[in-house]
Amino acid sequence: MTAIDVAAFTGHWEVALPGVIVAATAMLVMAVDMIVRDPDADALPVLGIAGLAVAAAAAVWLWGESPIGDGFASTLRGDRYALFFTVLLCAGSALTILMSVDFLREHPLPRGEYFALVLLATTGMIFLAAANDLIVLFLALEIMSVAVYVLTGMLRAEPRSIEAALKYFLLGAFATGFLLYGIAFFYAAAGSTRLGVIAGAVAHDGARPFMILGLALVLVGFGFKVALAPFHVWTPDVYEGAPTAVTAFMAVGVKAAAFAAFARVVLAALGGIAVRWSGLLWILAVLTMSVGNLVAVSQRSVKRMLAYSSIAHAGYALIGLVVATPAGGAALVFYLAVYTFMTLGAFGVLLALGRRDEPGEGLADWAGVGFRHPVLGLSMVVFMLSLAGIPPTAGFAGKFYLFSAAVDAGYVGLAIIGVLNSLVSVYYYFGVLVQMYMVEGTRSLVPPGARPCLLATIVVAVLVTLLVGILPAGPMELAREAFASLH
Amino acid sequence: MQLPLLTLIVFSPLAGAIILAMLPREPTVGLRRAAFVFSLVPLAFAGWMLERFQPGEADFQFVERARWIPQWGIEYRLGVDGVSLFLVLLTALLVPIVVLASWGDITRRVKEFLAFLLVLETGMLGAFLATDLFLFYVFWELMLVPMYFLIGVWGGARRVYAAVKFVLFTLVGSLLMLIAILYCAWRVQAESGSFAFGYDRFLAVPFTAREQLYLFTAFALAFAIKVPLFPLHTWLPDAHVEAPTGGSVILAGVLLKMGTYGFLRFAMPLFPTAAETLAPVVVALAVVGIVYGALVATVQPDLKKLVAYSSVSHLGFVMLGLFVFTETSAAGSVYQMLNHGLSTGALFLLVGMIYERRHTRLIADFGGLWSVIPVYASFFLVAMLASVGLPGLNGFIGEFLILLGAFGPRPWATAVATSGVVLAALYLLWMYQRVVFGPLTHLENAGLRDLSAREIAVLVPVLALCFVMGLYPAPFFRRMEPSINKMLARLRAPAVVAATPSAEAALHP
Numbered sequence: 001m002t003a004i005d006v007a008a009f010t011g012h013w014e015v016a017l018p019g020v021i022v023a024a025t026a027m028l029v030m031a032v033d034m035i036v037r038d039p040d041a042d043a044l045p046v047l048g049i050a051g052l053a054v055a056a057a058a059a060v061w062l063w064g065e066s067p068i069g070d071g072f073a074s075t076l077r078g079d080r081y082a083l084f085f086t087v088l089l090c091a092g093s094a095l096t097i098l099m100s101v102d103f104l105r106e107h108p109l110p111r112g113e114y115f116a117l118v119l120l121a122t123t124g125m126i127f128l129a130a131a132n133d134l135i136v137l138f139l140a141l142e143i144m145s146v147a148v149y150v151l152t153g154m155l156r157a158e159p160r161s162i163e164a165a166l167k168y169f170l171l172g173a174f175a176t177g178f179l180l181y182g183i184a185f186f187y188a189a190a191g192s193t194r195l196g197v198i199a200g201a202v203a204h205d206g207a208r209p210f211m212i213l214g215l216a217l218v219l220v221g222f223g224f225k226v227a228l229a230p231f232h233v234w235t236p237d238v239y240e241g242a243p244t245a246v247t248a249f250m251a252v253g254v255k256a257a258a259f260a261a262f263a264r265v266v267l268a269a270l271g272g273i274a275v276r277w278s279g280l281l282w283i284l285a286v287l288t289m290s291v292g293n294l295v296a297v298s299q300r301s302v303k304r305m306l307a308y309s310s311i312a313h314a315g316y317a318l319i320g321l322v323v324a325t326p327a328g329g330a331a332l333v334f335y336l337a338v339y340t341f342m343t344l345g346a347f348g349v350l351l352a353l354g355r356r357d358e359p360g361e362g363l364a365d366w367a368g369v370g371f372r373h374p375v376l377g378l379s380m381v382v383f384m385l386s387l388a389g390i391p392p393t394a395g396f397a398g399k400f401y402l403f404s405a406a407v408d409a410g411y412v413g414l415a416i417i418g419v420l421n422s423l424v425s426v427y428y429y430f431g432v433l434v435q436m437y438m439v440e441g442t443r444s445l446v447p448p449g450a451r452p453c454l455l456a457t458i459v460v461a462v463l464v465t466l467l468v469g470i471l472p473a474g475p476m477e478l479a480r481e482a483f484a485s486l487h
Numbered sequence: 488m489q490l491p492l493l494t495l496i497v498f499s500p501l502a503g504a505i506i507l508a509m510l511p512r513e514p515t516v517g518l519r520r521a522a523f524v525f526s527l528v529p530l531a532f533a534g535w536m537l538e539r540f541q542p543g544e545a546d547f548q549f550v551e552r553a554r555w556i557p558q559w560g561i562e563y564r565l566g567v568d569g570v571s572l573f574l575v576l577l578t579a580l581l582v583p584i585v586v587l588a589s590w591g592d593i594t595r596r597v598k599e600f601l602a603f604l605l606v607l608e609t610g611m612l613g614a615f616l617a618t619d620l621f622l623f624y625v626f627w628e629l630m631l632v633p634m635y636f637l638i639g640v641w642g643g644a645r646r647v648y649a650a651v652k653f654v655l656f657t658l659v660g661s662l663l664m665l666i667a668i669l670y671c672a673w674r675v676q677a678e679s680g681s682f683a684f685g686y687d688r689f690l691a692v693p694f695t696a697r698e699q700l701y702l703f704t705a706f707a708l709a710f711a712i713k714v715p716l717f718p719l720h721t722w723l724p725d726a727h728v729e730a731p732t733g734g735s736v737i738l739a740g741v742l743l744k745m746g747t748y749g750f751l752r753f754a755m756p757l758f759p760t761a762a763e764t765l766a767p768v769v770v771a772l773a774v775v776g777i778v779y780g781a782l783v784a785t786v787q788p789d790l791k792k793l794v795a796y797s798s799v800s801h802l803g804f805v806m807l808g809l810f811v812f813t814e815t816s817a818a819g820s821v822y823q824m825l826n827h828g829l830s831t832g833a834l835f836l837l838v839g840m841i842y843e844r845r846h847t848r849l850i851a852d853f854g855g856l857w858s859v860i861p862v863y864a865s866f867f868l869v870a871m872l873a874s875v876g877l878p879g880l881n882g883f884i885g886e887f888l889i890l891l892g893a894f895g896p897r898p899w900a901t902a903v904a905t906s907g908v909v910l911a912a913l914y915l916l917w918m919y920q921r922v923v924f925g926p927l928t929h930l931e932n933a934g935l936r937d938l939s940a941r942e943i944a945v946l947v948p949v950l951a952l953c954f955v956m957g958l959y960p961a962p963f964f965r966r967m968e969p970s971i972n973k974m975l976a977r978l979r980a981p982a983v984v985a986a987t988p989s990a991e992a993a994l995h996p
Contacts, residue, residue, distance in 0.1 A: 371596060385632065391625040400665075404559070407669040408676075415669070419662035426658055430635070430651060438639045438647050473556045480558070 015071035015078030018055040019126040025051025026119035033112025056090040075133035084482035085129035093122040100245040102451035121147035125257035134193040152242040164241025179221025185214030195269040202272040225258035229291040239307035248347035252340040288315030293424040303361040331401035334479035338398035345461030346383040367441025384429040394468035493565040504605035522601035526583040533579040545969035560683035564619040569970030585733035607633035621684040642729035649729035656722040660709030667705035703761035706754040713746030717776035727795035732839025740828040777803035781910035808889035816892025823885030833870035855927035860937040881956035
């Protein structure tokens with residue numbers, strides 16, 4: 001290429017609109033932070049959430065306009081799949097910001113940088129979900145990852161936070177290397193990094209060795225990002241060390257965005273050689289569910305337990321990708337949405353149990369909380385039931401969707417392994433309820449009312465979890481439309 | 488627009504629970520009164536339903552349908568027939584009684600207890616009335632959570648162990664049932680082109696014998712754990728012993744019936760070939776349960792454990808009656824479900840009342856109570872005899888019909904099961920003798936209070952119904968039989984069946 005390809009910047013520029021809005025908000029937050037030096041100013045979170053709301057509104061508008069063509073020389077797609085994830089990621093980030101407000105008030109962290117990094121990471125996530133080219137995908141992944149590495153190490157006075165950041169950064173860089181190497185093989189096999197061109201090459205040549213090598217390496221890279229076993233080993237330490245709100249952000253935002261890109265690459269580019277990867281993903285799904293759930297059982301720290309549970313949930317979600325039918329893909333999309341809210345909520349309650357001097361992450365710290373703080377208690381009941389997949393919660397609807405898609409496609413064995421895993425998970429999710437309601441405790445808490453933003457986050461998550469659980473038809477239809485636009 | 492009577496029955500307790508949750512924690516008397524009133528609402532609606540129920544009609548009545556999740560063809564569908572009618576009434580009757588009974592033994596976290604109880608009622612009523620399998624599953628699981636809390640928070644010393652065991656046992660079965668339900672829905676789609684979870688749609692699918700075997704096993708596992716069928720009963724003694732009195736009454740009175748109801752409503756008519764193939768196994772387990780439960784009950788030193796094991800034995804009769812596929816014994820089984828709910832419920836209430844006074848349930852700690860608390864002893868006598876199956880009381884009719892209907896097709900099993908009746912007389916009468924008769928051996932018992940007016944009010948409706956059902960069963964059978972027979976029409980009894988008379992004919996020759 002000799003000159004800048006001007007045509008690349010024409011076409012449907014609006015596909016980048018939500019991401020650009022979030023990026024601009026991040027800049028604005030940094031600028032405002034420099035002007036307003038009041039450490040308690042609410043301007044920053046309000047600005048951040050408003051920016052995310054505008055971005056989500058833009059995505060909703062584009063949804064109505066769709067189908068819209070690709071933008072930027074087909075490197076970004078504005079399909080409903082990308083837009084669905086855009087709205088979901090904006091919601092997840094907005095809740096993360098809301099959840100962090102009270103935390104930042106109690107801890108001496110740089111607020112401007114914190115919110116700006118969350119927004120920048122969200123920008124990366126949004127582009128990750130929209131990327132139609134492996135180089136853009138890589139860039140988006142790095143924008144997201146670098147911001148999250150920094151967020152992980154934000155509690156600079158705490159050794160475990162720093163350790164987590166370093167661990168995450170080193171292993172993450174390593175995994176990115178795998179991904180990049182895989183991209184190189186794809187380029188060697190297909191002569192392009194566009195997903196569509198790769199799909200064409202796959203259709204034309206079948207599974208050539210470079211293609212298989214590329215597939216294997218990309219799988220490792222994504223496996224690390226979404227924490228599939230056996231690439232999950234970093235997860236518990238990093239999740240435990242990071243500030244809880246950042247952990248929540250990682251568990252939902254990073255995972256959902258990486259899953260979105262993962263599914264797009266696997267289905268849109270490599271759908272032609274599904275026989276080569278579906279068996280492998282089957283094994284990864286079973287392994288991820290089982291390792292996550294079995295190790296979670298023995299955790300004494302609720303934060304670590306939630307980390308392992310998030311691994312297990314990646315395994316459930318992967319069932320949708322193994323099945324890869326329209327129902328399976330829609331179930332995957334729906335599950336990631338449901339998972340976002342219930343997990344954010346659970347981390348929210350965990351955060352509400354913390355005090356400045358001690359985080360209150362041990363299982364024993366939860367003793368008797370249920371009766372002394374009914375709102376927190378009942379919220380946690382809803383989240384635990386939802387994570388365990390018990391009706392009438394969103395988690396049940398999500399699992400039901402996944403398992404029904406699996407049974408429908410003939411994967412009855414996978415569905416049975418899935419429900420048996422749910423059974424194991426009941427043991428440790430209910431273990432939290434045992435502590436909260438059946439053990440007496442005296443540990444004093446900050447009254448939830450003193451942290452209004454955190455309480456609001458939890459209440460929103462509870463309402464979404466219950467509403468989607470009781471009336472899942474609408475969100476399911478959106479997920480179906482989103483996945484249908486992938487092809 | 489027609490009044491959605493069944494929806495009102497199912498969701499009025501939930502509404503009550505929500506209102507209750509918003510009331511102030513003190514005074515507890517106010518909370519108890521409010522909960523009592525809330526629990527009377529579904530009973531009133533259920534009474535109205537009974538009044539308008541058309542006897543002689545086999546199909547579902549008061550049917551309500553609404554679209555719920557159209558993508559999967561899931562509907563909000565409720566309906567009541569002769570099988571579920573009285574189980575709904577039993578549930579609606581037992582909950583106010585439990586609210587009243589909890590006055591004595593639940594003194595902390597009263598508000599939460601009553602709220603969970605009302606949520607549980609919604610789950611139970613919904614499970615009996617749902618005619619869409621997805622909806623049924625939702626209610627089925629909805630029962631689990633409040634019961635878990637009732638045992639785990641207000642239970643005895645090993646309550647957490649018992650609660651977790653209860654949940655895990657129940658979930659093992661129900662999750663596999665979920666997969667089976669999904670498979671059935673997929674078969675509906677293969678047959679008709681669209682997903683559906685309606686009961687009638689499942690009935691219309693021609694499952695192959697092999698499919699039926701797997702599906703029946705998955706459903707049966709869920710229900711057999713709930714019944715509980717030997718050897719899946721091990722959660723029951725733990726749950727019963729640790730649960731507070733109210734929890735035990737609901738558990739024995741209603742939740743166990745969920746299992747037998749599930750067999751009759753779903754597992755048997757949906758997969759008749761498999762039910763016929765596996766009937767010898769189920770009958771054998773039922774008979775083993777009858778004898779085993781009775782023998783273990785005999786040697787229990789603890790009153791509550793004794794009643795718990797007697798449940799294993801009694802539910803064995805119900806299972807035997809269902810799996811010989813004769814109209815007589817099936818009617819007897821449904822009747823026995825109600826009987827067991829009443830008589831065992833009464834026994835648990837009575838054990839709870841004495842426990843409140845003495846804080847022990849060991850039989851050895853009592854003796855000679857007749858002279859101290861005669862009213863208690865008389866009520867106990869009636870409940871005990873109802874459980875034994877004395878003619879004139881309800882238990883006799885159920886067991887008699889079951890054995891009568893079962894003898895033709897399975898004479899040997901029936902012969903062994905009959906020994907369970909004898910054993911029941913043995914362990915119950917012996918228990919009663921040690922507790923009530925004889926000299927007053929423990930001085931602590933000399934000062935016991937007799938039943939209060941509230942406690943009498945708790946017991947009278949239950950025991951009065953034992954008499955009514957024992958003396959005049961015809962109105963019950965008139966409403967139950969068409970639906971039971973319709974379900975049985977899908978099944979073929981092994982050999983010699985034709986000769987067995989209908990339940991009504993057997994009782995009124």
